Amino acid sequence: MTSLILPIHTDRLTLRTFERGDIDGLCAYHALPSVQRYVFSRTRDRGEIAGALKIMREHVSLQRPGDTLTLAVIRKGDQALVGHVALLWADATAGQGEVRFVVNPAHAGQGYAGEALAALFDLAFDHFRIHRVFARSDGRNHHSIKLMQRLGMRLEAHYREHALFQGEWDEELHFAILDREWQRSTKVRDLPIRHRVA
Amino acid sequence: MALYPDYPIRTERLTLRPFTRGDVDAVYAYRRREDVARYLFDVALSREECALAVQQRIGQVALEGDGDKIILAVELNQIASVIGEVSLILRSADARQGEVGWIFDPDYQGQGYATEAATALLDIAFGPGDLHRVSARCDVRNGSSWRLMERLGMRREAHFREHALFKGEWDEEFVYAMLRREWLGRRN
Numbered sequence: 001m002t003s004l005i006l007p008i009h010t011d012r013l014t015l016r017t018f019e020r021g022d023i024d025g026l027c028a029y030h031a032l033p034s035v036q037r038y039v040f041s042r043t044r045d046r047g048e049i050a051g052a053l054k055i056m057r058e059h060v061s062l063q064r065p066g067d068t069l070t071l072a073v074i075r076k077g078d079q080a081l082v083g084h085v086a087l088l089w090a091d092a093t094a095g096q097g098e099v100r101f102v103v104n105p106a107h108a109g110q111g112y113a114g115e116a117l118a119a120l121f122d123l124a125f126d127h128f129r130i131h132r133v134f135a136r137s138d139g140r141n142h143h144s145i146k147l148m149q150r151l152g153m154r155l156e157a158h159y160r161e162h163a164l165f166q167g168e169w170d171e172e173l174h175f176a177i178l179d180r181e182w183q184r185s186t187k188v189r190d191l192p193i194r195h196r197v198a
Numbered sequence: 199m200a201l202y203p204d205y206p207i208r209t210e211r212l213t214l215r216p217f218t219r220g221d222v223d224a225v226y227a228y229r230r231r232e233d234v235a236r237y238l239f240d241v242a243l244s245r246e247e248c249a250l251a252v253q254q255r256i257g258q259v260a261l262e263g264d265g266d267k268i269i270l271a272v273e274l275n276q277i278a279s280v281i282g283e284v285s286l287i288l289r290s291a292d293a294r295q296g297e298v299g300w301i302f303d304p305d306y307q308g309q310g311y312a313t314e315a316a317t318a319l320l321d322i323a324f325g326p327g328d329l330h331r332v333s334a335r336c337d338v339r340n341g342s343s344w345r346l347m348e349r350l351g352m353r354r355e356a357h358f359r360e361h362a363l364f365k366g367e368w369d370e371e372f373v374y375a376m377l378r379r380e381w382l383g384r385r386n
Contacts, residue, residue: 091362093363094360094361094362094363096361096362131360132359132360132361134361154359156356156357156358156359156361157355157356157357157358157373158355158356159355159356159373159375160331160355160375160377161330161331161377162293162295162331162333162355162375163290163293163295164292164293174356174358176358176359176361178359178360
């Protein structure tokens with residue numbers, strides 16, 4: 001494996017590790033009820049968000065199973081923090097990775113999450129040689145479900161009332177995609193007209 | 199929660215009871231077989247390994263905390279011999295989640311014994327066990343197992359592909375489940 005080269009640039013976004021100065025950008029969305037409804041790390045105020053940021057700043061690479069890489073999603077131009085994406089190395093021998101993501105609701109609906117996740121999938125499959133990437137979503141989180149489907153992930157599981165989450169029965173969906181199913185975004189760019197065969 | 203069922207549990211043709219030391223030969227008759235081991239985590243067992251497996255099962259008769267198992271010998275009354283086992287694992291006492299499983303001697307397949315035994319086990323799980331949801335899982339190729347899950351009224355909740363390695367190959371797995379209200383609806 002070659003060394004990880006960050007930041008990653010997409011058309012509209014830069015993906016980089018978190019920095020101390022991201023606290024204000026993170027406070028703008030991390031404790032919102034609409035975000036807290038679906039996340040595992042519960043934060044209520046600036047102090048708790050600072051704690052979460054401290055942990056995310058340590059998520060800089062995948063060295064061993066259990067490690068997480070968390071990247072801040074920065075909009076080019078105004079350098080606004082629009083959200084974050086994470087890749088967890090769940091299992092080394094079977095090459096399993098899990099992705100998680102959060103978008104500031106103020107920046108939702110513009111395809112930023114899809115653009116960032118596509119770059120993260122490239123990283124997972126090409127750089128980290130992961131065999132299967134999966135994502136879990138609350139059954140009520142329709143934006144997340146649509147995004148998973150748009151990325152070409154298959155619905156593999158639909159668990160009903162299989163656990164308690166935040167004091168209620170949980171409904172959870174699992175989406176997954178295998179390395180051979182992922183159309184790497186860098187390789188499907190349209191050819192210039194003169195090179196097209198049909 | 200705590201579940202200490204009254205044993206034995208009798209059905210029309212079967213008796214479900216804790217394992218005893220005398221069951222080793224009957225268990226060995228099917229656990230030695232490659233076709234039985236194919237979809238189990240264990241390989242085909244030697245007689246010594248069977249004796250150990252039976253020894254472990256003797257004490258697996260009640261559920262108290264997460265991870266506890268009830269594993270019962272299924273005896274066919276007509277021949278007074280063990281033809282398989284059924285298991286109930288407590289996955290989460292908090293969320294009242296359980297998982298069922300079974301292993302049967304292929305020589306006695308096709309006569310509804312597994313369905314009869316699993317039904318009795320689900321009655322325990324949802325009745326005195328007061329579980330909210332019971333799941334079961336198996337290899338996608340293990341048709342006799344997932345068809346049993348469907349006969350019991352369980353829903354297919356997951357179809358995982360290449361999510362893990364199993365015996366050196368990519369695993370493909372089904373998860374089935376049913377909720378307490380679905381089971382009670384079927385039984386009333």
